[in-house]
Amino acid sequence: MDASILQVKNLRVSFLNQEREFEAVKGVSFELKKGETLGIVGESGSGKSVTARSIMRLLPTPPAQMKDGEILFMGQNLAHKTEKEMESIRGRDIGMIFQDPMTSLNPTIKIGKQIAESLKKHRKLSRKEAKQEAIEMLKLVGIRDSETRYNQYPHEFSGGMRQRAMIAIALACRPALLIADEPTTALDVTIQAQILNVMKHMQEKFGTSIILITHDLGVVAGMCDRVVVMKSGEVVETGTTEEIFEEAKHPYTQKLLHALPRLDEKKKPKPASLILNTSKEPLLEVTGLKQYFNMGRGQIIKAVDNISFHIAPGETLGVVGESGSGKSTTGRSILRLHEPTAGEVLYQGMPIHRLNGKEMKLMRRHMQMIFQDPYASLNPRFKIMDIIGESMDVHHMSGSKEARKKRVEELLDLVGLEPSFAERYPHEFSGGQRQRIGIARALAVEPKFLVCDEPLSALDVSIQSQVVELLEDLQHKLGLTYLFIAHDLSMVKHISDRVAVMYAGKIVELAESEELYANPQHEYTKSLLAAIPVPDPKIESKKTRKLLEEQTSADKYNLLQSELVEVSKGHFVAVPTG
Template identity: 75%
Template sequence: MEPLLQVRGLSVSFRNRHQETEAVRGVSFEVGKGETLGIVGESGSGKSVTARAIMRLLSSANSEIKEGQILFMGKNLAEYSEKEMESIRGRDMGMIFQDPMTSLNPTMKIGEQISESLIKHRNLSAKEARQQALEMLNWVGIGDSETRFDQYPHEFSGGMRQRVMIAIALACRPALLIADEPTTALDVTIQAQILDLMKNMQQRLGTSIILITHDFGVVAGMCDRVVVMKEGVVVETGTTERIFEHPSHPYTRKLLHALPRLNEPKKAKPAPIRRENAEPDVPLIEVKSLKQYFDLGRGRVLKAVDDISFSIREGETLGVVGESGSGKSTTGRAILRLHQPTGGEILYRGMAINRMTRAEMKTLRRDMQIIFQDPYASLNPRLKVLDIIGEALDVHKLAGSRAERRKRVEELLDQVGLNPSSAERYPHEFSGGQRQRIGIARALAVNPKFIVCDEPLSALDVSIQSQIVQLLEELQRRLGLTYLFIAHDLSMVKHISDRVAVMYRGRIVELAESEELYSNPLHAYTKSLLSAIPLPDPKSEALKRRDPLREFSGEDLYKVERARLQEIVPGHWVAVAEPGA
């Protein structure tokens, strides 16, 4: 049987006033009818450029398909005009983009955006298109479709917006669906729901899928075959099982080796160097009945953090996991007094942070720093690295002369694995992983004792994530640092954390030693999170058994709101509903 899609010797280049860059070189692969092909590789490998070239969505102003063929249903799309491609896109080929918020039109109702392609490609009347759009909303699991039809993208969650993108892409029953990192920005449970939805849609419609991702766990659960790309070139291709069991290219082996695996035992961390005046049995941080509420107006109050308590010992890493909106980042920011807590108490070495004056907090900030989630947004693009890192030294008067300031910045860059000469460059001249290293160097500039790591890995490729975790662990060992490590990637959290707290709707529902929590989860929500993790093993029985679509009912939420942490076994705390609740 002839493949649905054949890409032969595809080369794509981008040019500016000074030079031409070949982003994709000699790429070849094929996709069979009803098959799912995974394209994997790090950022800059050419995955998305290849996908956009197939859809002919590259900018005509500065890009060009230099050579090669894109044979779809036997026709070479590389030779099609833009007008001819308009009749193909949406009808025969659909695409799901990485960020649904920037892909959906914020000024159009959701239903109208689904109806648009139905009216254009299937010649339906507005009434018929509306009925089909309502059916698509139901198909992708969006309830109350009549109401949702007339809502706008900002009224949907990230997971719901991605479901809408799938509905738009599949509305005309295309033969080929290209999904470009469709779950990267989503929580693990929402990711599992979206992937299962795509599988179900494929089974119903017989659609072929090209799935672009850097997550091998997603590949294991979704793909029949895999194409591995590096620097614009295909370095390996084969069935999913063969790629996982017998990877032949060093780059493929490197990507697979970097994967954090839940079934691997946690490696023992070397004891951190003891800081002067450190008291190992006295918590560095104590959080007691912390509440962080936000007034939304009109009598509405968001209880972002609702009565939580925990402590962090000197030199320890406490991981905090949970879905978006669970209160993880708000907790970290409250500890640093970036938010003024609504209630409760936060103690740093016995001192009440929440009662300190601005002057006292400025002094304390030398001891407490933060590494932000997005390495692209957290660095000032107008400043050189020298000034981004040196700014903290200036504020706390830690560098006398300009020469001393430069020397300290260069020492910090070397400490995080960057060339000291990087001090004279701007943020846009670095990769995502390098920018995150700059963010870490900035946090280290004032020689802190405690660092809040707020989702520092979520924007990075898996191999870069592994490098950053190793760097954080090495810095902790050498400098005696204490971390609050916030993330929604439970696999990575297991390996970096000593203990893990699981948050749901502003409350801690489970808290235990890392190995204990993963081997013996007791709370239903923790079990749900763990079951939703895509396992990087295509033969895994657990992969076949998992049920990620379980959602918490109103009764579950009622129990969480009326539960209190109880120590079930030594060191393992679980939220248990109080008698009569």
């Protein structure tokens, strides 16, 4: 692992927009050795992806322009290659896994043919040989029944399976270099573990060198030999993985390492003012909630299947599980954004499942939602003043124009934003700022209960930490109660008083936060906790890797006939009744 396969020297990339020039990459240099995995880490806007696309020569020109630098790949300077020459290198010599497989896979072409296409072009295989090799690649990345899957379209695959298919396409021609640009960001922790296993397995099989771009330091600890840390388009620190994690020198690297709470860390005690009075009546009671969706042709999806829980005033109940487990549907059903199929939901004793439309509209003043995607949940045509003020208008809380303006500015100040931001549009803000605006909008009507639906998933780790601190501060100031939905168990542990684990529409375990993490009882909870990468190379290097196949069904854990049983005080586990 001595010879360099890639050398990037003094790379400079600018974007020209309306006669203004923005330098996105500022003199970046690094090298990658044969068989090595190099991690490139940093927050959004640090220049990670622009650097990767520069290597592949996939920058949009215009407005992007490579101003200076060399990209030496196996002795060739890619910066001087023509587009036609690069077409023969991409796929054959350098493969790339993109962040969002749904936008990078062709929705009109079957998965198998997308793999076979590169095999025919670069390895000159016949149609029959390419099909057989594509089926073998699907098997290698852990996709079951690969002969059938070969003939399916991307929309028929789950998110994890689409990412596996992307890996199969990227590695089909046995490239010497694989660039993985945030390959697990949108995936659940168990699917993430499977994808990383696939990448490691394929690297061992083919001797591929990997550049892994990510902001998850736990992933870096388990996958990378060396690390490059980027900030504002520059390399601020580089070293072996052990050096970076044990002796980080740059303040920005230290900030990244300390931003995300570790699963093996003790939870911080709550201030005395926030310690719950468990003798109080529950603020919210959910009993036998069911949310079924009729997909036609006799197919019924049981998204939420007979779950019950309560939340005390001032409490944070975390809900965790993989995509499709029913977490978000539970939150939406409580607020009647989906009309529940069955069950009872009581808010301060009020049966909200029985309210008519007008009554439910009034109830929503007390119960609000923070949505997952701050990009999609803010109207791009509205100024922030109107995005936040609209909900006050709906509930006749605005008063005069001056009072409305003052209230919006107070809310922006409350969530840590400048009051002057009220006159801007959503596209003028970062992801973290947009999420703060979403929180301000939810608080505009002075609710007491908030459903936080994956509010951290689109954010960098340091921004996640800031948003969690903000939510805890607001809970302290305003006496809020949260249903906090997420698939990041590390963050959920630190913000939640109790945690409910969901799988296939059912709650499989429910306990106080520390108890659940210290003493998990259900096999699914154990598998979730085991899959979480810890930002510590010494711990991650000892984990055994095996190639896993996706498997998600209620009968996997005998849940079709099960009930929650209290195994110790306040600790409930689903056990089979049959």
